[in-house]
Structures are given as C-alpha cells and as structure tokens.
Amino acid sequence: MQAGDKIVLFNGKGHELTAEIADVVDHEIRLRKLHESGTAPLRCRIVLGQAIPKGKNMELIVQKAVEIGAAEIAPIISDRTVVQLDSESASQKQAKWQQIAIEAAKQCGQNWLPRVHAPKNLPEFFSASEQPFDLRLIGSLQPDAQQLKKILETYSSEHGDRPRSVLMLVGPEGDFTPAELALARRHGCQPITLGPIILRVETAAMYCLSVLSYELLI
Structure with a gap:
C-alpha cells in the first residue's frame, strides 16, 4: 500500500x-x-447448525454460508461426525473458520460479521442456545419430512409475517442418528426434505441457506 x-x-x-x-x-x-x-442488519437472523463433515468441506461451507447470508454458524459434533476434535484442536478449528468468515464477509461486502461458534455436540448446542428462534428446522431423510416452502407458508399464515430468526440444522455424511433427530424434534425442530436426490453435506447446506435467503432476506 x-x-x-x-x-x-x-x-x-x-x-x-x-x-x-x-x-x-x-x-x-x-x-x-x-x-x-x-448498513442495517439483514431482516432475518439465519443460524446454520452444521454437523462437521470430512476433510476441508467445513471451510467451504463457512465461506458460502457467509456469502449467502447466514448470521451465525454453529459447528456440530454429531454421533456420525468422522472428524475427532479435542478442546485444543476445536479451538484452533474455530479460529480458522472465523478467519474464513471474516475474509468471506470482506469479499462480499457483508458489514455485519457472522460469528462462528465453538464446536459442540447436539445436546450441548441446545443447552447453550441463548436466543430463541421463530422457526427451527432440520434437514431429514425421514418420510414425514415436509417441504421447506410449505413450512414457511404455514408460518406466515399463522403469524401474519415471515420469521425473523431461523435455526437450520444440517447433518453429516449419513445424516443425524435417530436419537439426534428425536432430540432436535423435542427442541422444536421441524424436519424438512431436501428433495428426492440425496445431497452431499456441503450441497445440502448451500441448498437450505439459498432457499432461506431467497424467501426471508429479499
């Protein structure tokens, strides 16, 4: 310079x-x-609860989540998460992912910096969740999973407005376990289908955030 x-x-x-x-x-x-x-904050606070995938896919997910409009990213250590993290490596990963979020925010002109939380398992995540959500969702392969658009339409019809805060949980390779899905349901998460084709983890995250961004941020 x-x-x-x-x-x-x-x-x-x-x-x-x-x-x-x-x-x-x-x-x-x-x-x-x-x-x-x-710059005013985005009209809806979208929080991505992402089960940590294999390899460097979490880095890609963090980058794209920021670009699409996520306000917070919560890495989840699920029962089927392949990556093993102790407290030191988890802290290092969090710092690295936060730096990726900063660079992505700079690149796309997002003046409200998204926060990357410390990795937690699902029970810890729900226990530590400080702010309420208008809507809680979880990607699911279960037969009773609903279409995201239908859930959003139902919410708007019942409340007269679109949700102002949404939690979106996306599972790891192989999906969340039945026990994790049951836990999420007990905490108010509605299962949504991502379509007839089984998506890769990173694709699923981008798909969900893209739909939420289009429906709630524009």
Whole structure:
C-alpha cells in the first residue's frame, strides 16, 4: 500500500468507512476519511447448525454460508461426525473458520460479521442456545419430512409475517442418528426434505441457506 490508495474498513457491526492513505511512515499508516456509512442488519437472523463433515468441506461451507447470508454458524459434533476434535484442536478449528468468515464477509461486502461458534455436540448446542428462534428446522431423510416452502407458508399464515430468526440444522455424511433427530424434534425442530436426490453435506447446506435467503432476506 502507498499514499493515495483507497481502502475500505468495516467493524463487523454494520459500520463501513472509505479512506485514502495519506502517509506511510515505518509501520504506521495514516488515513484520510472520505466517506462513512451504516448498513442495517439483514431482516432475518439465519443460524446454520452444521454437523462437521470430512476433510476441508467445513471451510467451504463457512465461506458460502457467509456469502449467502447466514448470521451465525454453529459447528456440530454429531454421533456420525468422522472428524475427532479435542478442546485444543476445536479451538484452533474455530479460529480458522472465523478467519474464513471474516475474509468471506470482506469479499462480499457483508458489514455485519457472522460469528462462528465453538464446536459442540447436539445436546450441548441446545443447552447453550441463548436466543430463541421463530422457526427451527432440520434437514431429514425421514418420510414425514415436509417441504421447506410449505413450512414457511404455514408460518406466515399463522403469524401474519415471515420469521425473523431461523435455526437450520444440517447433518453429516449419513445424516443425524435417530436419537439426534428425536432430540432436535423435542427442541422444536421441524424436519424438512431436501428433495428426492440425496445431497452431499456441503450441497445440502448451500441448498437450505439459498432457499432461506431467497424467501426471508429479499
């Protein structure tokens, strides 16, 4: 960077500032403010509860979730999660995923920085969930799973408005176990079908978030 270059700064809480580099001295950069603006939060808080998949797929999911409009990402250690995490490696993973979220937010101009939570198993996740949700959903292969569009239409009909906060749980390879699905149901999660074709984990997450983004954020 050099004098005259323009940069954009954001604080992750909706505030953006455009500045010009006035001077560069040693390790100090002096800026001249050109413009500042505020961005309202997205109209619906979408939280992705994602069972951690194999390999580096979680990195892709975090990146795309931010780009599509997720406000929070909660990595879930499910019974069928292949990746084994101790407390140290979980902390390292969380930091890495949060950095990916920051880079994705910068890339797509998302001035409200999504938060990546520490990995938890499903019981811990529900116990630690601090904020209520208008709607709780879980991707499911069960025969009684409903279409997402139908659930959203039913909610709007009953409440006279679209939900302002949604939890979307997506399982690992092989789906959540019956016990995990039963636990999610007890916590108010409605099972939704993702169609007749079985999707890869990363595809399922993007599919769900894309539908929710289209229906609730536009």
